[in-house]
Amino acid sequence: MEEQRSQYQTPLTSRYASKEMSFLFSEKHKFVTWRKLWLHLAKAEQELGLIITDEQIQELEEHIEDIDFDVVSSYEKKLKHDVMAHIHAFQDKCSTAGSIIHLGATSAYVQDNADLISLKKGLDLLILGIGRCVQRLSKFAEEYKDLPTLGYTHLQPAQLTTVGKRACLWIQDLLIDELNLTRLRDGLRFRGIKGATGTQASFLVLFKGDHEKVKRLDKRVAELAGFEKTFAVTGQTYPRKIDCDIISALSSLGSTLHKLCTDIRLLASFKEIEEPFEKSQIGSSAMPYKRNPMRSERCCSLARHLMTLVMNPLQTASVQWMERTLDDSANRRITLSEAFLTADAALRILQNISEGIVVYPKIIESRIAQELPFLVTENIIMVMVEAGGNRQECHEKIRVLSQEAGNQVKMFGMQNNLMAKIREDPYFAPIYGQLSRLEDPKSFIGRAPEQVTEFLEEEVYPVLQKYEGKLEGAVDLHV
Numbered sequence: 001m002e003e004q005r006s007q008y009q010t011p012l013t014s015r016y017a018s019k020e021m022s023f024l025f026s027e028k029h030k031f032v033t034w035r036k037l038w039l040h041l042a043k044a045e046q047e048l049g050l051i052i053t054d055e056q057i058q059e060l061e062e063h064i065e066d067i068d069f070d071v072v073s074s075y076e077k078k079l080k081h082d083v084m085a086h087i088h089a090f091q092d093k094c095s096t097a098g099s100i101i102h103l104g105a106t107s108a109y110v111q112d113n114a115d116l117i118s119l120k121k122g123l124d125l126l127i128l129g130i131g132r133c134v135q136r137l138s139k140f141a142e143e144y145k146d147l148p149t150l151g152y153t154h155l156q157p158a159q160l161t162t163v164g165k166r167a168c169l170w171i172q173d174l175l176i177d178e179l180n181l182t183r184l185r186d187g188l189r190f191r192g193i194k195g196a197t198g199t200q201a202s203f204l205v206l207f208k209g210d211h212e213k214v215k216r217l218d219k220r221v222a223e224l225a226g227f228e229k230t231f232a233v234t235g236q237t238y239p240r241k242i243d244c245d246i247i248s249a250l251s252s253l254g255s256t257l258h259k260l261c262t263d264i265r266l267l268a269s270f271k272e273i274e275e276p277f278e279k280s281q282i283g284s285s286a287m288p289y290k291r292n293p294m295r296s297e298r299c300c301s302l303a304r305h306l307m308t309l310v311m312n313p314l315q316t317a318s319v320q321w322m323e324r325t326l327d328d329s330a331n332r333r334i335t336l337s338e339a340f341l342t343a344d345a346a347l348r349i350l351q352n353i354s355e356g357i358v359v360y361p362k363i364i365e366s367r368i369a370q371e372l373p374f375l376v377t378e379n380i381i382m383v384m385v386e387a388g389g390n391r392q393e394c395h396e397k398i399r400v401l402s403q404e405a406g407n408q409v410k411m412f413g414m415q416n417n418l419m420a421k422i423r424e425d426p427y428f429a430p431i432y433g434q435l436s437r438l439e440d441p442k443s444f445i446g447r448a449p450e451q452v453t454e455f456l457e458e459e460v461y462p463v464l465q466k467y468e469g470k471l472e473g474a475v476d477l478h479v
Contacts (some may be wrong), residue, residue, distance in 0.1 A: 145162055
């Protein structure tokens with residue numbers, strides 16, 4: 001432990017990401033997957049007639065997870081080639097099967113196919129993470145679907161909406177992300193067995209020119225790895241545009257998370273809502289009264305990092321000359337893992353927030369009271385005209401009174417007394433009896449409650465139904 005603390009560790013694994021996602025991009029998972037791919041290749045080659053014995057297959061199976069990383073490191077230091085280092089270390093464990101490990105393959109067979117397996121599993125985890133957030137926020141939206149609140153355009157008070165309707169805007173963005181990631185996962189293909197430049201020449205030699213067997217080998221290895229389709233053509237690697245598409249979708253998810261948590265941070269500054277705040281949590285080392293929205297701030301921080309990562313795969317894909325260049329390797333080792341770990345970490349934080357959002361209806365009510373008199377004026381004009389008044393004359397009366405009330409608020413910090421001024425003005429006597437009805441905040445929220453119900457029933461619940469039984473469990477953030 002002391003040695004670990006003397007070396008840099010990524011906070012993504014030490015502080016933020018889930019154990020599942022951290023394991024998925026660990027060396028253990030990666031290199032066990034390599035060995036499984038060598039096993040899949042040997043099995044498929046045996047099925048199609050190459051002389052590989054059952055004993056050899058069994059020996060490979062017995063040593064799948066038996067990796068001596070010290071031995072691997074010594075081989076790599078000598079050979080300067082990670083795949084060959086692992087082949088030699090695997091061969092040391094398999095005295096009988098060593099000779100058929102990696103038969104006909106190139107390094108990209110294990111490297112790229114293992115990456116595709118990890119990307120697919122990673123998308124599975126992130127899709128469920130989105131589902132959990134959607135589920136929690138849906139309950140929140142339903143609970144507060146008819147609670148009026150100030151809407152904001154340009155971050156200035158606008159027409160009323162409801163707390164639940166605003167949450168539906170967040171949910172809708174998350175549903176777009178769920179759709180994007182699901183499409184990518186379901187359309188993800190396997191590189192398969194393509195050889196050094198994608199021509200499958202080495203496998204055609206192994207099978208003595210039998211093209212059908214080479215095609216069947218490609219399909220069978222993909223099936224053993226859990227994929228239905230392979231790329232019809234590749235260079236040495238799978239198309240690096242796949243990395244672009246996936247990281248682009250994760251960056252888009254980052255924008256969703258940043259916008260959502262920024263909204264929460266702004267609303268917290270208005271004291272309308274708050275993220276969960278634990279009993280012993282400290283908001284500030286200097287100001288003990290502070291209740292800072294640190295979860296939302298952290299989510300925004302991670303989301304911002306996630307959004308920046310898309311430039312790496314774009315530039316990498318653009319410089320893959322001809323059949324491939326190796327300047328993709330080091331970049332991808334960092335970028336792919338960081339993108340998935342960051343997305344996972346941010347979703348965990350959002351889930352934690354959405355499981356305990358606190359709403360303060362009285363604060364919301366008081367903020368509405370400051371702005372509602374101005375919002376009521378348009379309806380007052382219409383009612384006055386119905387009562388026989390002149391529209392322009394009424395407009396001028398309200399303009400003058402509104403300026404006076406606004407001046408009281410801005411210059412002297414007083415409450416908005418526009419409605420009191422209207423009640424005192426005999427010009428508005430014909431509608432005195434209707435003013436209380438016109439001031440009801442719920443008369444200004446339009447179809448917001450109905451929109452929430454319709455949105456949840458028509459758009460949200462059908463998506464959540466796909467993940468029934470898979471969205472349980474609360475997130476316990478350890479920092």
